[in-house]
Amino acid sequence: MQVNKNIGVFRKELIGFGLLFMFLTAFFFMEQIKTGPVMKDLPGTIVHVNTIFLSILIEAIPFILLGVFVSALIQTFVSEESLQKYLPKNPVLAVLPAALFGLLAPICECAIVPVVRRLIKKGMPLHIGFVFLAAAPIVNPVVILSTYYAFRNDLTILYSRMGLGILVAIVTGLFIWILFRNSDQLKWSKEEMVSRREDSTVKPKMNRLKQTLYHASDEFFDTGKYIIIGAFLASLFQTLLDREFLLSIGNDEIRSTGIMMGLAFLLSVCSEADAFIAASFNGTFSKTSLIAFLVFGPMLDVKNAIMLFAYFKSKFVMVFITLITVLVFGSVLILSHFV
Amino acid sequence: MRKDHDWGFHIYIRGIILFGFMLLLFAFIASGKLSYYIAPKMRMFTYFGVGVFALLGTVQFFRSTSKSQEEELNCDCGTDHRPKGSPISQFLIYLLFVLPVLAGFMIPEKALDSSVAQKRGVKFGSGLYSKPDNGEKSAENSQAEEKEIDADEYLKDPEGYIKKMEERAANEPQEEPQEISSYYRKTSKFLQRQKTITVTSENFLDIMGVFDMQPDPFTGKQIKMTGFVYREPGFPKSQGVAARFAMNCCSADAAVYGTLMKGEALTSIKNDTWVTVSGTLDKTTYKKQNVLIITISKLKKIDEPKEPYVYPSVGSLTAN
Numbered sequence: 001m002q003v004n005k006n007i008g009v010f011r012k013e014l015i016g017f018g019l020l021f022m023f024l025t026a027f028f029f030m031e032q033i034k035t036g037p038v039m040k041d042l043p044g045t046i047v048h049v050n051t052i053f054l055s056i057l058i059e060a061i062p063f064i065l066l067g068v069f070v071s072a073l074i075q076t077f078v079s080e081e082s083l084q085k086y087l088p089k090n091p092v093l094a095v096l097p098a099a100l101f102g103l104l105a106p107i108c109e110c111a112i113v114p115v116v117r118r119l120i121k122k123g124m125p126l127h128i129g130f131v132f133l134a135a136a137p138i139v140n141p142v143v144i145l146s147t148y149y150a151f152r153n154d155l156t157i158l159y160s161r162m163g164l165g166i167l168v169a170i171v172t173g174l175f176i177w178i179l180f181r182n183s184d185q186l187k188w189s190k191e192e193m194v195s196r197r198e199d200s201t202v203k204p205k206m207n208r209l210k211q212t213l214y215h216a217s218d219e220f221f222d223t224g225k226y227i228i229i230g231a232f233l234a235s236l237f238q239t240l241l242d243r244e245f246l247l248s249i250g251n252d253e254i255r256s257t258g259i260m261m262g263l264a265f266l267l268s269v270c271s272e273a274d275a276f277i278a279a280s281f282n283g284t285f286s287k288t289s290l291i292a293f294l295v296f297g298p299m300l301d302v303k304n305a306i307m308l309f310a311y312f313k314s315k316f317v318m319v320f321i322t323l324i325t326v327l328v329f330g331s332v333l334i335l336s337h338f339v
Numbered sequence: 340m341r342k343d344h345d346w347g348f349h350i351y352i353r354g355i356i357l358f359g360f361m362l363l364l365f366a367f368i369a370s371g372k373l374s375y376y377i378a379p380k381m382r383m384f385t386y387f388g389v390g391v392f393a394l395l396g397t398v399q400f401f402r403s404t405s406k407s408q409e410e411e412l413n414c415d416c417g418t419d420h421r422p423k424g425s426p427i428s429q430f431l432i433y434l435l436f437v438l439p440v441l442a443g444f445m446i447p448e449k450a451l452d453s454s455v456a457q458k459r460g461v462k463f464g465s466g467l468y469s470k471p472d473n474g475e476k477s478a479e480n481s482q483a484e485e486k487e488i489d490a491d492e493y494l495k496d497p498e499g500y501i502k503k504m505e506e507r508a509a510n511e512p513q514e515e516p517q518e519i520s521s522y523y524r525k526t527s528k529f530l531q532r533q534k535t536i537t538v539t540s541e542n543f544l545d546i547m548g549v550f551d552m553q554p555d556p557f558t559g560k561q562i563k564m565t566g567f568v569y570r571e572p573g574f575p576k577s578q579g580v581a582a583r584f585a586m587n588c589c590s591a592d593a594a595v596y597g598t599l600m601k602g603e604a605l606t607s608i609k610n611d612t613w614v615t616v617s618g619t620l621d622k623t624t625y626k627k628q629n630v631l632i633i634t635i636s637k638l639k640k641i642d643e644p645k646e647p648y649v650y651p652s653v654g655s656l657t658a659n
Contacts, residue, residue: 012348016355019437023359026444030366034447042446048455050446055376055589057439058364062384065391146587149651214402217395221353225435238591242458273588 045239053235059270060110060227060303065216067111068223071118072215076208080123091125091182095173098128099166102136108271109137109298113307114223117186125182130320131173137271137298138165147294150275156339157287161294164335168295168327175323185316226310230303234268241266247285256289257332261325264297265305271298288336296328347403352433354399359440361392366444371645375448377589378650450647451584452611453569456595461569461580462547523549531556536620538564543649544585547596554622554631562633563617565641566597568608576606581616581633586648593648599625602635615639 026033033039088094107115112133120129137143139162151157246259260281269277274297278290300321308317364385367373373385527549530536536557538546543564550557566581582597584590600616608614618633625632 012351016351019352019355020358023355023362023440023444026441027362027366030370030444033445039445039447044449044452044454047446047449048451050442051375051448051451052591054439054443056591058367058373058376058385058388059381059589059591061360062388062391065388069391210398213395213398217353217357217399220357220395221436225432228435228439234591239455239458243460244458247460267591269592270588273592276587276594277592 049235049239052238053232056231056234056268057228059273060231063108063110063270064223064227065220067107067115068216068219069212070105070107070111071114071219072212074115074118074122075215076212078122083119083122083124087124087128091127091177092174094125094128095131095170095177098131098173099135099169100139101132102138102140105136105140107136107140108142109301109304110227110270112136113304113311114219117311120186125177126180126185127173127176127182130176131169134172134299134324135165135169138162138169138295142272143275143298146272147275150279154287157291157294160291160335160339164291164295164328164331165298168299168324168331171327172320172323176320179319180316185313187311187313223307226307227303230268230301230306233302234266237266253286253288253336254333256285257292257329257336260285260289260293261296261328264293265301267297268301268303269297274298286336287339288332291335291339292328292332295332296324299324299328349429350399351403354396354403356433356436356440357392357396357399359437361389361396363440363443364389364392372448374646374648375450375590378586378648380650381588450643451590451593452567453582456569456582456584457572459593459595461571461582461595461597462551523552527553527556533560535561535563538562540565540644540646540649541652543583544596545652547598550598550631554629557620557631558622560620561617562598562620563615564598564633565613565615565644567611567613567643567647568605569595569597570610577601577603579605579608579610581614583649584647586650590648596649598631598633599623600633600635602633602638604635604638608638608640613641613643615641 088097116124116129116133119132120126144158144162147158147161148155246263249255249259264274267274267277275294278293281290281293305317305321308320312320367376368382368385368389373382377385523545526542526545530546530549536546564581566583569580569582570576570578571580578599578601580597581600582595584593585596586593600618602616602618615638616633616635617637618635620631621634622629623632624630
């Protein structure tokens with residue numbers, strides 16, 4: 001037995017060292033590998049997909065880490081009791097502060113899902129959590145600024161984006177309240193259920209800083225896999241999707257709105273930069289369909305949807321996606337009569 | 340709580356992967372390759388990322404070798420972070436994290452080029468977006484038909500008809516450029532005083548913006564600019580665009596900007612070749628918009644610039 005165990009340990013050490021050795025070799029010989037015979041002749045499409053994939057990842061990772069830390073800090077330092085104390089008691093009135101809370105906590109859509117999951121686990125009502133999830137990536141100072149830069153000539157776009165963002169988030173929240181009340185829509189594993197019941201028992205407290213750091217890196221691996229898959233899918237769409245094709249089919253208000261919403265979902269650009277993408281469609285697609293792009297994208301995109309399905313019950317996520325889609329589509333079409 | 344030994348191993352492997360991400364970001368920063376991926380204003384976030392990965396990786400290492408109690412390994416949050424599923428699915432999940440790191444180290448960077456430009460469409464000046472020919476034509480035809488006043492419909496429902504026309508007018512792209520912000524007006528005035536307009540990486544987007552908003556004052560002026568050659572489908576060999584990709588945050592949001600150019604010197608130049616052209620600006624219409632076109636007097640092939648992308652200038656972002 002002892003011998004077997006030792007072999008196991010040895011093999012694991014070997015895997016670890018192998019991995020580390022691979023990384024270090026790649027690190028020190030990066031130039032040589034990149035300009036080497038095999039890599040130099042890669043087809044352009046693969047190179048472009050890779051460049052866009054990594055650029056989405058490199059751009060998103062710091063914000064994911066930030067979100068992971070916020071989530072870890074909430075976990076370690078915010079107790080259920082204090083959360084209950086500060087939440088407004090009236091479930092309907094509480095949606096408004098939830099929709100505006102993003103102004104104080106600028107979290108973009110890459111980071112919002114783990115944070116909201118954590119808050120809901122800590123006892124935040126389900127519908128409040130999702131109002132925050134939908135609104136925060138739009139109603140936040142960084143996004144307001146970038147939208148302002150991108151559409152300075154036409155501020156109605158900025159106002160409509162913020163207005164509709166708050167409105168859709170609140171209405172979605174109210175629907176969730178009506179349909180689900182405060183039922184438990186989180187996916188809990190069996191072990192979690194067990195430890196949740198044990199939560200009331202006293203646990204040996206360890207160093208809070210250490211706990212936060214442990215938690216942050218564990219959560220990075222929980223969340224990171226969805227971001228990586230999402231970034232890869234988005235980079236495929238980015239490289240292979242022909243905009244001319246979109247333009248040729250999107251020539252009325254309803255279809256162009258639908259197309260821009262689909263595009264927002266597939267491209268998965270960070271809500272802090274999507275205004276510039278939208279600006280590049282200015283003049284080709286109608287103004288209101290750009291607003292649909294700017295409102296829908298931060299609330300739902302490929303990487304977000306994958307994460308939602310991983311953390312919440314599928315039926316609930318389907319209802320949430322339907323609500324957001326219908327509400328954004330409907331409100332934008334109504335808006336098109338006014339702007 | 341079985342197989343705690345395994346959990347220790349996972350912590351160890353995760354530490355190495357975190358270390359790998361740190362190495363990759365560090366290598367990109369040190370080699371300057373980061374500029375292929377993200378805009379300069381986003382760099383500070385990447386520095387933050389390097390720091391966090393270094394911290395977390397180190398912590399993981401000590402955590403995995405920790406000889407103390409078993410609860411030391413867990414983060415005490417009520418969630419089981421331990422990977423579930425068969426060894427194969429666990430292996431695949433780690434592969435998902437290892438692959439981007441290896442791809443970053445091994446696959447070479449290439450600036451986005453005309454193959455991507457064609458998919459994304461080029462912006463001449465900064466406002467006009469190239470439209471597909473066939474789609475536009477059909478849209479035009481139908482619009483032309485609709486535009487004729489339909490007397491019957493008007494008689495049936497005058498109010499509704501006028502409302503419809505107004506809506507249609509509102510939806511049509513505006514012919515006149517919107518009012519120009521003071522920053523661009525200043526830039527325009529400055530450019531009009533120049534004898535030769537020299538376009539650099541720094542002022543590229545500002546100048547393209549001005550050309551788009553008011554092309555008229557610049558006809559007849561001399562210009563010198565750099566970009567890669569891009570041809571729309573259907574362009575003759577002697578015509579092209581001096582184009583550059585502009586990046587706001589990362590290469591996923593990069594858009595193509597450029598100015599039309601024509602001249603015999605261009606005939607032998609392939610797409611995606613970087614050139615510096617000098618010439619005279621003329622007015623032309625392209626897809627029913629007034630745009631400027633460079634009549635080339637001198638054309639020089641150059642190597643791809645070390646920083647192929649252009650970024651919005653600080654002035655255009657802060658001034659109004």
